[in-house]
Amino acid sequence: MAIRPVRYIWAGALVTLLSLAMLGATVTLLAGLDIGLASMLVGLLVVGWHHLRCMQQLALWTRQPVGTPVPRVRGVWGFLFADLDRRAKLAYDSRERLSAALERFREASQAMPDGVLYLSEHETIEWINRKAEEHFGLDHATDLGVPVTNLVRQPEFCRYLAAGHYAEPLVLVSARRKGLTLLVQVIPFGDDQKMVVSRDITQIEKLETMRRDFVANVSHELRTPLTVVSGFLETLMDGWEDFPREDIERFIKLAHDQSTRMQRLIEDLLTLSALETGAPAPVEERVDVAGLLREVHQQAELLSAGKHEVTLEIDGGGVLLGSQKELHSAFANLASNAVRYTPPGGKIRLQWTCDAHGAEFAVEDNGIGIAPEHLPRLTERFYRVDLGRSRETGGTGLGLAIVKHILSRHQAELHIDSRLGQGSRFSVRFPKARLASE
Ligand code: ADP
Numbered sequence: 001m002a003i004r005p006v007r008y009i010w011a012g013a014l015v016t017l018l019s020l021a022m023l024g025a026t027v028t029l030l031a032g033l034d035i036g037l038a039s040m041l042v043g044l045l046v047v048g049w050h051h052l053r054c055m056q057q058l059a060l061w062t063r064q065p066v067g068t069p070v071p072r073v074r075g076v077w078g079f080l081f082a083d084l085d086r087r088a089k090l091a092y093d094s095r096e097r098l099s100a101a102l103e104r105f106r107e108a109s110q111a112m113p114d115g116v117l118y119l120s121e122h123e124t125i126e127w128i129n130r131k132a133e134e135h136f137g138l139d140h141a142t143d144l145g146v147p148v149t150n151l152v153r154q155p156e157f158c159r160y161l162a163a164g165h166y167a168e169p170l171v172l173v174s175a176r177r178k179g180l181t182l183l184v185q186v187i188p189f190g191d192d193q194k195m196v197v198s199r200d201i202t203q204i205e206k207l208e209t210m211r212r213d214f215v216a217n218v219s220h221e222l223r224t225p226l227t228v229v230s231g232f233l234e235t236l237m238d239g240w241e242d243f244p245r246e247d248i249e250r251f252i253k254l255a256h257d258q259s260t261r262m263q264r265l266i267e268d269l270l271t272l273s274a275l276e277t278g279a280p281a282p283v284e285e286r287v288d289v290a291g292l293l294r295e296v297h298q299q300a301e302l303l304s305a306g307k308h309e310v311t312l313e314i315d316g317g318g319v320l321l322g323s324q325k326e327l328h329s330a331f332a333n334l335a336s337n338a339v340r341y342t343p344p345g346g347k348i349r350l351q352w353t354c355d356a357h358g359a360e361f362a363v364e365d366n367g368i369g370i371a372p373e374h375l376p377r378l379t380e381r382f383y384r385v386d387l388g389r390s391r392e393t394g395g396t397g398l399g400l401a402i403v404k405h406i407l408s409r410h411q412a413e414l415h416i417d418s419r420l421g422q423g424s425r426f427s428v429r430f431p432k433a434r435l436a437s438e
Contacts, residue, residue, distance in 0.1 A: 008079055009076050009079060009080070012075060012076035012079065013076060016047055016075070016076070019043075020040055020043045020044060020047065021040075023039055023040060023043050024036045024037065024039060024040035024043070027039040027040075050075070050077075051077070053073075054073050054077035054081075057071045057073065058071075058081070058084075066088075066092060066095070067092050069085060070082075070084050070085035070088060106127075109127075109129045110129045110130055112129060112131065113131065113199075114131060114197050114198060114199045115129060115131040115132030115133075115134070115135040115136065115182075115196075115197065115198035115199070116128070116129045116131070116132055116195065116196070116197055117129075117132045117136070117138075117148070117195070117196040117197075117198070118193065118194075118195055118196075119148055119193060119194040119195075119196065120193060121191060121192035121193055122147070123147055123148055123149065123161065123194070124145050124146060124147050124148070125138070125143055125144055125145065125146055125147075125148055125151075126144065126145075126193075127140075127144070128140050128143070128144070131198070132196070132198055135174070135180070135182055135198045135200065136151070136152050136176070136198070137151075137176040137177070138151055138152075148161070148196075149161065154172065154175050156170065156172060157170065157172055157184065160184070160186070161186065161194075166185065166186040166187065166188065169183050169184060169185040170183070170184045170185075171183055171184075171201070171205075172184050172198075179202060180200065180202055181200070181201050181202045181205045182198045182199065182200060182201065183198070183199045183201045184196060184197070184198050184199075185197045185198075185199075213382075214381060214382075217381070217382040217397075218265075218269065221265055221382070221396070221397075222262060222265065224258075225258035225259065225261050225262045226258075226262070228254060228255065228258045229255045229258050229259060232251045232252075232254065232255045233255075235251070236248070236251070260394075261391075261394070261396075264394065264396055265396045265398075268396045268398040268399070268402065269398065271329070271398075271402055272381070272398055272401060272402055272405065275326075275402065275405040275406065275409070276405065282322045282323030282326055282406075282409050282410060283322075283323050284321050284322065285321070285322065285323060285324050286319045286320075286321065286436060287319065287320040287321070287322060287323075287324045287327055288317075288319060289314070289317050289318050289319065289320055289352060289359075290314055290317040290352075292320075292324070292327060292328060292331065293312055293314060293331070293350060293352055293361075294312065295328065296328065296331045296332050296335050296350065297310065297312040297335070297350055299332055299335065299336070300332075300335040300336065300338070300339055300348065300350070303336055303339045303340075304339045304348070307344035307345070308339060308342055308344065308345070308346050308347065308348050309346075309347045309348070310335075310339070310348045310350070311347070311348070311349050311350065312350045312351075313349065313350070313351045313352070314352045315351075315352060315353045315354065316352065316353060316354030316359065317352070318354060318359065318435055318436070318437070319435065319436040319437070320359075320430065320434055320435065320436075321433075321434050321435070321436055322409075322410045322434060323406075323409075323410075326406045326409065326410070327406070327410070329402065329403075329406060330402070330403045330406040330407060330428070331361060331363075331428075333399040333400070333402060333403050334361075334363040334403060334426045334428075335348070335350060335363055336399075337363075337399060337400075337426070338363045338364075338365040338367065338424070338426075339365075340389075340393035340394070340395065341365070341367045341368050341389070341393075341424070342365045342366065342367030342368070342423075343367060343368070346365060346366050346367050346423075347365070347366050348363070348364070348365045349362075349363070349364040349365075350362075350363055351363075351364065354435070356432075357431075357432060358429060358430045358431045358432045358434070358435065359429075359430045359434075359435055360427055360428065360429050360430070361427070361428045361430075362425055362426065362427040362428070363425070363426045363427075364423065364424070364425045365423050365424055365425075366422065366423035367423055367424065368386075368389075368420075368421065369418050369419045369420040369421050369422050369423050369424055370385055370416075370418040370420065370424060371385070371420045372418075375416055375418065378400050378416060379400045379401055379403070379404040379414070380401065381397065381398055381401045382397040382398065383397065383400075384397045400414075407428060410430065410434060411430075411431050411433070411434060412428050412429060412430045412431070412434070413428070413429045414426065414427070414428055415427045415428075415429065
């Protein structure tokens with residue numbers, strides 16, 4: 001309904017006054033001046049009383065809850081009340097729309113994977129979502145209205161907030177939750193208000209550290225043999241005639257050993273990177289287990305050169321579904337580790353068993369064993385319990401990392417049982433789905 005023009009109100013008032021005047025004039029004509037004036041007075045009192053009642057109704061209405069309809073009255077006040085009602089409805093609707101939009105916005109902010117914190121111009125907390133509560137150890141029930149720096153007291157955060165240079169985000173290692181790293185960005189808005197967005201970058205930081213460690217490890221592993229080879233070449237360049245033949249032969253053998261070591265390292269790195277960087281899933285070849293194990297057994301005996309007793313037990317044989325090359329590499333790695341970490345005279349057992357749930361390949365030795373604190377880290381790249389022994393026996397520190405990758409591509413699991421000074425058992429469990437009938 002459109003708002004009525006103000007002249008309607010004037011017209012209404014005029015009609016009331018004219019009615020009163022006509023009433024007075026008519027009664028004067030019929031009953032004399034006194035009665036006419038008296039009737040006008042009564043009329044005026046009735047009109048006044050009506051105005052007062054309407055005003056009272058208006059005053060009562062303003063005390064009602066928002067959304068209560070305006071009372072219905074007659075006359076000029078009726079026009080005013082109708083306009084008021086219309087305006088109140090419009091205000092009520094737009095308020096409802098605003099609060100629905102605000103609610104939707106809050107729900108969306110709560111669902112965000114990042115932490116969101118609104119700060120007032122005095123840097124007190126105005127609003128906070130669940131993720132931010134988690135990231136900064138806050139609680140919306142108690143912390144709203146409190147200056148943020150009273151609650152998040154890390155000096156780096158306070159300095160960042162105070163400095164006012166928010167173009168670059170802040171990397172914050174949480175003091176409250178161990179191992180949590182946050183990327184914090186402040187976004188100023190409105191009249192000196194701020195939005196603080198926090199993102200959990202623990203995993204990204206971990207990957208970045210791993211990448212840095214990996215590059216450092218590879219460089220270090222390559223530098224040692226390269227230093228030996230280039231040192232030898234420099235010595236020879238300075239005058240190889242001065243050296244006796246036996247010395248030159250010894251140097252050449254040393255340089256050859258080092259270049260073989262570099263070659264092995266590069267081969268392992270390439271294998272690992274092929275396994276890690278989206279190499280296609282293993283071809284579903286039908287791998288004859290008995291044949292594969294006999295080959296691995298022979299290689300272990302060759303590596304041992306008669307210094308160990310290496311036995312092979314096959315219970316069930318069968319066919320494995322997977323990549324022949326990868327499975328051979330994993331099994332051979334475990335067998336060669338057993339030989340390399342078992343002193344001469346030791347025993348090494350290669351075992352294959354099948355049961356209703358799948359099959360198991362195990363390599364058992366009575367070698368040097370591993371202390372329990374090292375077990376969880378053995379499959380990390382370049383992790384070695386004894387660096388000297390690993391290098392001496394031609395290790396690269398990548399063998400078990402390769403084994404782990406190959407096994408996970410075949411849905412198999414690696415278990416390591418070991419006792420320091422007594423020996424180790426590395427077992428690989430294949431699910432039934434990886435086995436096929438012969
Ligand atoms: P490496 O090339 O050094 O042998 P691996 O990744 O194959 O690297 O093995 C990691 C480490 O695990 C080795 O350096 C060694 O300390 C330990 N290890 C592996 N197999 C055995 C084993 N059978 N007995 C004792 N220690 C072992």
